[in-house]
Amino acid sequence: DIQRITETAANAFIEKGAVVVLENATGKIRAMCSLPDFSQNDLEESLHSADSPFVNRALSGYNAGSVFKLCTAAAALEAGVSYTCTCKGYTDVGGVTFHCMQEHGTVDMQTALEKSCNVYFIELSQKLSATPLYNMAQNMGFGTSIELCDGIVADKGVLPELADIKRNPAALANFAFGQGSLLATPLQIASMLQCISNKGQRIRPSLIEEVTDQNGVLIEQAKLSAPTNVISEETAGTLLSYMVSVVENGTGKNAKPATGGAGGKTATAETGWKDENGNDMVQTWFAGVFPAKDPIYTVVVLSENGKSGSESAAPVFKKIADHVNALEHRVEPETDSDLEKK
Secondary structure (H helix, E strand, O other), rough: OHHHHHHHHHEEEEEOOOEEEEEEOOOOEEEEEOOOOOOOHHHHHHHHHOOOOOOOOOOOOOOOOHHHHHHHHHHHHHHHOOEEEOOOOOEEEOOOOEEEOOOOOOEEEHHHHHHOOOHHHHHHHHHHHHHHHHHHHHHOOOOEEEEEEEEEEEEOOEEEOOOHHHOHHHHHHHHOOOOOOOOOHHHHHHHHHHHHOOOOOOOEEEOOOEEEOOOEEEEEEEEOOOOOOOOOOOHHHHHHHHHHHHHOOOOOHHHOOOOOOOOOEEEEEEEEOOOOOOOOOEEEEEEEEOOOOOOOOEEEEEEEEEEEEEEHHHHHHHHEEEEHHHHHHHHOOOOOOOOOOO
16 A cells, blocks of 8 residues: 555656655565656567666665755764854855855754755864764665665665765765765665664665465565664654754655654755756755654655755655555545646
């Protein structure tokens, strides 16, 4: 049912992209879809499509952008680094000028996440230094591939070399807000949020529930990987409260479900590429959890070259949350109209 809900919501809003749904307490993948889909009745046509429907985008690396700010925030909180800054719309690091979408004024970590302030996280990274941030990213699963079963292996993405971000302050600045050479899969982003929602314990994502013979008789129940303590329960609780504030007061308002609330983070990541019309291409994200209190699910939405994370990805999260809530709690979703578009 959750897979069906996810596919329908994704088709309503996304032309190219992916959605991953994780169960926070177990790390189990409860839904995963990649768009565009391929035609099972005409594989040859799909094989030659310029849209690459056989690429599983949920397991492929993309520019992460601001969803990675949650990792930077986690590293700072764990290191006890507290910071407040004045965002003038730009900041200079190592002779390179970095920009925000606007001048945000005085911001702390919560406000910076709400407004997705680049300046804050760039300057925070310089206070924090490269090693704690790199170690946090590695512990969260970035730069590591995940074998889900025989024949299905998630891409490891790209984690910058520690030596590079230690040597180059501008490279560290880019890394801190998810830009530069960093590439992450939707599954990796989902794993980071699962860790935050699970009181700091990351459980490696799993796809297989059980193994049966051809008659459906159970042969083996799949074993979950042991939880790894990545961040403290206090840090996880703080980050979760900030994520809820993003949905209630910040850029994630379009993701708010009809009931139960949610927490999350938007992103509009620069790629350095141009589309066929010569326009800059971006990857747009919403990564979130629901309900707001004791979140059960993580949902990560990627829309390739969308308008923004708020406009292109957050509505998919909302529809999934609304319909899963209806499924599990017998609460009527706000509307089915968007879900019926295909």
